[in-house]
Amino acid sequence: xxxxxxxxxxxxRRDCWIAGVASGLADHLGWPVPAVRAAxxxxxxxxxxxxxxxxxxxxxxxxxxxxxxxxxxxxxxRAPVAWILVGAEVGALALGxxxxxxxxxGWSPIVLAAIPAAVAAGAWxxxxxxxxxxxxxxxxxxxRAVASAGLILLGLAATLAAGSSLEGTxxxxxxxxxxxxxYAPSLITVWRNLTDERVRRIRxxxxxxxxxxxxxxxxxxxxxxxxxxxxxxxAGRLARAQERELRSWLYEGDAPADSDLATDLRDYAAAxxxxxxVRIEVVAVGISEERASGELAAAARExxxxxxxxxxxxxxxxxxxxxxxxxxxxxxxxxxxDPAAVPTDRLGVRESIIGRMRRAGGSATVRSxxxxxxxxxxxxxxxxxxRG
Numbered sequence: 001x002x003x004x005x006x007x008x009x010x011x012x013r014r015d016c017w018i019a020g021v022a023s024g025l026a027d028h029l030g031w032p033v034p035a036v037r038a039a040x041x042x043x044x045x046x047x048x049x050x051x052x053x054x055x056x057x058x059x060x061x062x063x064x065x066x067x068x069x070x071x072x073x074x075x076x077x078r079a080p081v082a083w084i085l086v087g088a089e090v091g092a093l094a095l096g097x098x099x100x101x102x103x104x105x106g107w108s109p110i111v112l113a114a115i116p117a118a119v120a121a122g123a124w125x126x127x128x129x130x131x132x133x134x135x136x137x138x139x140x141x142x143x144r145a146v147a148s149a150g151l152i153l154l155g156l157a158a159t160l161a162a163g164s165s166l167e168g169t170x171x172x173x174x175x176x177x178x179x180x181x182x183y184a185p186s187l188i189t190v191w192r193n194l195t196d197e198r199v200r201r202i203r204x205x206x207x208x209x210x211x212x213x214x215x216x217x218x219x220x221x222x223x224x225x226x227x228x229x230x231x232x233x234x235a236g237r238l239a240r241a242q243e244r245e246l247r248s249w250l251y252e253g254d255a256p257a258d259s260d261l262a263t264d265l266r267d268y269a270a271a272x273x274x275x276x277x278v279r280i281e282v283v284a285v286g287i288s289e290e291r292a293s294g295e296l297a298a299a300a301r302e303x304x305x306x307x308x309x310x311x312x313x314x315x316x317x318x319x320x321x322x323x324x325x326x327x328x329x330x331x332x333x334x335x336x337x338d339p340a341a342v343p344t345d346r347l348g349v350r351e352s353i354i355g356r357m358r359r360a361g362g363s364a365t366v367r368s369x370x371x372x373x374x375x376x377x378x379x380x381x382x383x384x385x386x387r388g
Contacts (some may be wrong), residue, residue, distance in 0.1 A: 001286040011064035012057075017079040021057045022066070050367040075132075082129055082143040085121035089150050097157075111171065114154055115178040118147035122182035126189060144182055151178045151251055218246065240279065242293040244270050259328070261297050262319055268301050269317065276308040286321040295360035296381045300328045303377040311374065328379040336375050338369050353377065 010028040012020030022040060027035040030043030043050030063075065125143035129135040150165045158168045181234035213235030222243040262284035270278035300317070311334025318329040349366060357364040362381035369376050 012059055012061050013241075014063055014074065015076045015078075018077075018081055019054075020057045020063070021054055021061065024061060025057065040288075045386045076134075078130070082121045084124040085117050085124065086146050086150070089117040089121065089147060091153055092117065093150055096154075103320060112153060112174070112179065114150060115174055118151050119178055119181040121147045123185045126185035130189075144186065144302070147182050148179050151175045155179075210229060216324070224248075236279070238274075240273055253306065261300075261321075261328075263295075264297055265304070265317055265319065265328075266277060266301055268304060272304060272308045276312060278308040279305065280308070280314045280317060281319040284317070284319040284321070294360060294381075295356050296326060296379060298331065299353045299356045299364060300377050301382065302356075302381070303330040304330075305375075306349065307334070307375070310334060323383065325380060325382045330377040330379075331369055332370070333374040336373065345358060353379075358383070 007030070008026060008027055012024040013027070014020065016023055022036045023033050026033075026036040029036070042052055043053065090109055093111075098116075099110070111163045111287040112377070122144045125135075125140040129143075130137055133184040152175070155172050158175060160173035222239045225235060228241065262282065265284075266282045269282050272278060272280060304315065304317060307330055311332035313333055315330070315332045318331075320327045320329075353385040354364045354366070357379055360381065362379065364380075365378045367376055367378075368374070
């Protein structure tokens, strides 16, 4: 029994010449791409049906899935559409000038095609090419300037003929309107940016007022509860967690936290405080590019977990970063222990901290705290500059 092959879903290619319509339709039908493009051209000559079909597919066919190595949903357009439209404008102007100067006609209707070509060039450069990193705002400004210059020259020529021709006067007026339409997309973009900035400023002002009010009331009450209840009490842990969430909402706003080492350790400390009777203070100084997904972060989290599980009370985490190394100190005030006396089947410190740092090219030491009280875990990881 034979099974019919299923055609792939109709989507537009992200790597395309203009809109990915012809290549996407070719993939869907199983045809060669040049054949599909030739079919569009042939249908366009039959009453414009090809243009209507192309526009319909452009509007309703979705983009295909982005490549695995390009998660940014980028679209690559190989054809310089804006410059092609500018070329069409220049061609219409040149043909009109030829008819006027060489053939001696008063004016040529062909020059009217220069106006929509210039408007389309400005709109494409602003709305489409501006988001393309291979082109960008400088490309947009150049295209708009060239398109506007062509319309201005056409308007000047029409103005000179305005005294003897009504058509010249109308053409000059259309050119002025065309220049405005060329810059209209850019003005709309600027207006939207100003509106978004105004909304963000209003939200920041409201957030500041709310933060000042909550700081004088709720945050101070939560701090008082922590001081009265103690670091290891259930009420103190809940008050600390609520204070941290409230401060994060007030002062960090809508911006997501960077996935760096300091942020990761602070988040992990907040989670430990909900599960264990412990208060963990994380302090970070210096500049560190170490990310939260590295072995240093995993070893530091294991040291913090051991301190919360076996010591409790007050735990301090100190992170110091430089261009040569990153140091993390985890200190507690518990009863302490001798790493050499730990049974061989207990791998938490021996493998998850010391062994992990050694395999990653760093180092880890475990020793008693000052005066023999508590435990201090020191993790050190040198950067590529220091190792090179």
